[in-house]
Amino acid sequence: MSSPLAAPISVAPAARSAGARDGTDPQRVLADRVEQLYSQMPQGVVVTLIIGAIATYQLSDDRIRQLALFWWAIVLLVSAARGALYYGYRRSAHKLAEAKQWLRWLGISALANGTIWGFAGAVFFPSRLDEQQVFLAFLLAGITSAGIPAYAASWPMFATYGAAIVLPFTYVLATFGNPLFRELALLVPLFYLANVGIAYRLNQVFFSGYRLRHAYGRLTEDYTALNKRLEQQLVELDEARRQVEASGRKLALFAERAPIAVLELDADGRIQRLNQAAEHLFGWSSRELVQDNASMKVLVHPEYHAQFDAQWQQLIATRTPVAHLRFRNPRRDGLELVCEWNVTPLVNPEGGVVGVIAQGQDITRQLEAEQMKKEFTSTLSHELRTPLTSIIGSLQLVNSGVLGEVDKDVLELTNVAERNSQRLLDLINDILDIEKIESGKLTLMPELLALDELVAESLVLNKGFAERFQVRYEARGTLLPVQVKADRKRLLQVMTNLLSNAAKFSPHGEPVEIIMEDRGAGVRVGVRDRGPGIPESFRGRIFGRFAQADSSMTREKGGTGLGLAICKRLIELMDGRIGYADREGGGTVFYFDLPKHGAA
Amino acid sequence: MPAQPLNRICYVEDDEDIQKIVRMSLERIGKMTVEVVSDPLQAIEAIKAFRPELVMLDWMMPGMDGPTLFRKMKELPGVRELPVVFITAKASQTELDELRALGAAGTISKPFSPRDLPEQLRAIWSKLP
Numbered sequence: 156m157s158s159p160l161a162a163p164i165s166v167a168p169a170a171r172s173a174g175a176r177d178g179t180d181p182q183r184v185l186a187d188r189v190e191q192l193y194s195q196m197p198q199g200v201v202v203t204l205i206i207g208a209i210a211t212y213q214l215s216d217d218r219i220r221q222l223a224l225f226w227w228a229i230v231l232l233v234s235a236a237r238g239a240l241y242y243g244y245r246r247s248a249h250k251l252a253e254a255k256q257w258l259r260w261l262g263i264s265a266l267a268n269g270t271i272w273g274f275a276g277a278v279f280f281p282s283r284l285d286e287q288q289v290f291l292a293f294l295l296a297g298i299t300s301a302g303i304p305a306y307a308a309s310w311p312m313f314a315t316y317g318a319a320i321v322l323p324f325t326y327v328l329a330t331f332g333n334p335l336f337r338e339l340a341l342l343v344p345l346f347y348l349a350n351v352g353i354a355y356r357l358n359q360v361f362f363s364g365y366r367l368r369h370a371y372g373r374l375t376e377d378y379t380a381l382n383k384r385l386e387q388q389l390v391e392l393d394e395a396r397r398q399v400e401a402s403g404r405k406l407a408l409f410a411e412r413a414p415i416a417v418l419e420l421d422a423d424g425r426i427q428r429l430n431q432a433a434e435h436l437f438g439w440s441s442r443e444l445v446q447d448n449a450s451m452k453v454l455v456h457p458e459y460h461a462q463f464d465a466q467w468q469q470l471i472a473t474r475t476p477v478a479h480l481r482f483r484n485p486r487r488d489g490l491e492l493v494c495e496w497n498v499t500p501l502v503n504p505e506g507g508v509v510g511v512i513a514q515g516q517d518i519t520r521q522l523e524a525e526q527m528k529k530e531f532t533s534t535l536s537h538e539l540r541t542p543l544t545s546i547i548g549s550l551q552l553v554n555s556g557v558l559g560e561v562d563k564d565v566l567e568l569t570n571v572a573e574r575n576s577q578r579l580l581d582l583i584n585d586i587l588d589i590e591k592i593e594s595g596k597l598t599l600m601p602e603l604l605a606l607d608e609l610v611a612e613s614l615v616l617n618k619g620f621a622e623r624f625q626v627r628y629e630a631r632g633t634l635l636p637v638q639v640k641a642d643r644k645r646l647l648q649v650m651t652n653l654l655s656n657a658a659k660f661s662p663h664g665e666p667v668e669i670i671m672e673d674r675g676a677g678v679r680v681g682v683r684d685r686g687p688g689i690p691e692s693f694r695g696r697i698f699g700r701f702a703q704a705d706s707s708m709t710r711e712k713g714g715t716g717l718g719l720a721i722c723k724r725l726i727e728l729m730d731g732r733i734g735y736a737d738r739e740g741g742g743t744v745f746y747f748d749l750p751k752h753g754a755a
Numbered sequence: 756m757p758a759q760p761l762n763r764i765c766y767v768e769d770d771e772d773i774q775k776i777v778r779m780s781l782e783r784i785g786k787m788t789v790e791v792v793s794d795p796l797q798a799i800e801a802i803k804a805f806r807p808e809l810v811m812l813d814w815m816m817p818g819m820d821g822p823t824l825f826r827k828m829k830e831l832p833g834v835r836e837l838p839v840v841f842i843t844a845k846a847s848q849t850e851l852d853e854l855r856a857l858g859a860a861g862t863i864s865k866p867f868s869p870r871d872l873p874e875q876l877r878a879i880w881s882k883l884p
Contacts, residue, residue, distance in 0.1 A: 537815065540844040541770065544866035548776035551869050557783040580866060598849070 184365045186254040191308040191361070192261055196241045199305050200234050203268065206294065207234075213290060214279050226275060233267045240264050258309065265302075265312045269319025272298050276324035281331065295324055299347070303354050310358035314351045321347045416494070416515040422508045424451045424467055436494075436517055438487030451513065456483035456491065466498075471508050474500045484515070492519045525594075532590055539583055547576045585717035589700060592724045599642040599728055603752055607634035609643065610669060610680060613650035617658075621667070624658040631668040637678045638752040641729045649725055652718040653682040653745050660686030661742075674748060677731070681746035683738050697735070698723040722747070757808075761880040765790045765807035767798045767824065768842075769816045776869050777811070785873025795819040799827065802834055809860070809880060814843035822854065829858065838883055840876065842867065
């Protein structure tokens, strides 16, 4: 059997569509029966032809030769038609969907087949010799019973086939005029009915067989699908397991190979695991600390134990990670380190702390470096400023004229020297300021002050700048009597910076305008110049360190490039903000906003 | 404000260059009389002898620093009433505040401007009780 429908079990279940599996089972049983019926067809045709040939030979004497040949022609025709039907069925691509149609055609072919033999019985029986009649009767009985296995898959088909043979023959027997034949005519239909009954029973058996086969097929199919799914799930599970393992390994590797000390502690602070960096850092082996159930406190200087306990309790209570904890940590060899710790509690879904990960970084060297920097800054501050005091002081005395008339060329040079000494001093002061601000060591002395008075004072203090660059400082509009909380000295420093910048970049003879604006909760002080504006390329870094748009400007007009960076940080320390905008008609306005005192 | 204008000043400073500049500034521009002392250990004797109206102290000096000398002065009757101004290159705001709290009359930071120094001292002088 080569048809896929005839052998459902051998077909891979995956190839079946879900619809065919669930919805069309009766159709498939039918198709299987049709397949069974058609599979018998070639034998049927061959048997028909053989027996037909024998019958033709036996029955064709001179009297009815033509009739016998005619019959033989019909046999050939019907057999050819059946062959064609068989061929058509085999070639059909829609055996399943068109099963009913194929069954109908088969029914017609069975009727035709039966009719051939019925015709033979009806036509040849009356005109024969006794022995030939016996032959014919025997033949018809055989042909009829042969129909049982051939059409067992469909008892109505056998009934049709059998009826086509038996009815004409019975009629001939009944009307022959022979009492024996009349009795036979009564018996033949009984035999026929008995045969139909057998066919029906067989049919039932076939039918349940088919159903069983299908049920089994489906079971196998389901089982295979289940198996496949199980297999798939097993593969997925295995993959998931491998991924978890891999990420676990990766995590372990991260901790193990991290350059910082990583310790896993239990909820009581006992060391569960530590990485290589921790072993190297503190000089204890992982085995010693873990086996002794050592507390993390072993690694903390006794002086810090109270602080450690307090922090630990808070950590367990709040279950929130804590960063940048600094402790002095003793090494096994007695040396001491300062480490900065990040501590993260591991919390289970129920909210309990199951462990704590502590990551420690040795900052001893960093602290040493900071100390060195501090010493350097102090040296810079004192050792550079002291000689500069003498230089600037001497030059100022010469240039002030109190020492008597000085030659013009000499005076010019001493002025150059004074200006450049001043620049050097400004640079040192700015560097110290920036350093102080960035290390967070700059402490402001905020006081309540009248901003308008401070602005006015800054204009007086910076008059020298205006004169030097031949510009005028002009307050535009009234200076608003607003009180702010700010560091007086530092705010003056900001004003000096903004005013001196404006003076430097303004064309000679032009005014530099100072404005004050009420901005609700804040107040703005702006300094407008009529300079060339700020080049596009410079805008992004104007408040950066050592920022100057044009380095040739440094030589020409002085300035360290740190001024605005310092201003920005100072103003921000005073809760304000600094900015700039293009001024209509050319030039720039630099401004800072400060919150008004008392305003929310 | 004291009745008489500021005239006699004693300056304790170990750096000879700065001594010269301060002396010139105060004498030539400020038209004051200046006594400079190089050794802080001899300062108190010199002050007693010179009888200044105001004392200027450097902060960092070998032997004894300005604040220590200041505290010593505060222990001596006849000297402790003198107004003291610190002139220093290195001083944090908190340290300056501390000195003010101890009774320093004022502070002038280095580098100072010799042109303005007499004026700065007179401003401090004018604010004294």
